[in-house]
Amino acid sequence: MTDALPPETLRAITDARVFEISWPDGKSFRVPFKLVRSECPCAQCIDEITGVRVLRPESIPDDICPVELGYSGNYALKILWSDAHSSGIFTWERLRRISELTQT
Ligand SMILES: [Zn+2]
Secondary structure (H helix, E strand, O other): OOOOOOOOEEEEEOOOOEEEEEOOOOOEEEEEHHHHHHOOOOOOOEOOOOOOEOOOHHHOOOOOOEEEEEEEOOOEEEEEEOOOOOOOEEEHHHHHHHHHHOOO
């Protein structure tokens, strides 16, 4: 796992249901809340033994949004979601990877 630098800016735009994330290399992304929620890496969303995602994307409400953002040290973002889920830790590396998903 490489050390990813933290984003320069990260803000939630509730009207558009996206995170606007700018990275130190100058790239910025608008990443839908629902995409980030669906990529949650926690043990409830991914089977710890098999690594298979057990969270079904269709089970996520379309109006999902972050209620509270917090930091875990300086390496990750913690998100409390409107569906009361909060156990995912999004490392910068993971968040960057999720950001890149919007480019395909
Ligand atoms: Zn989760």
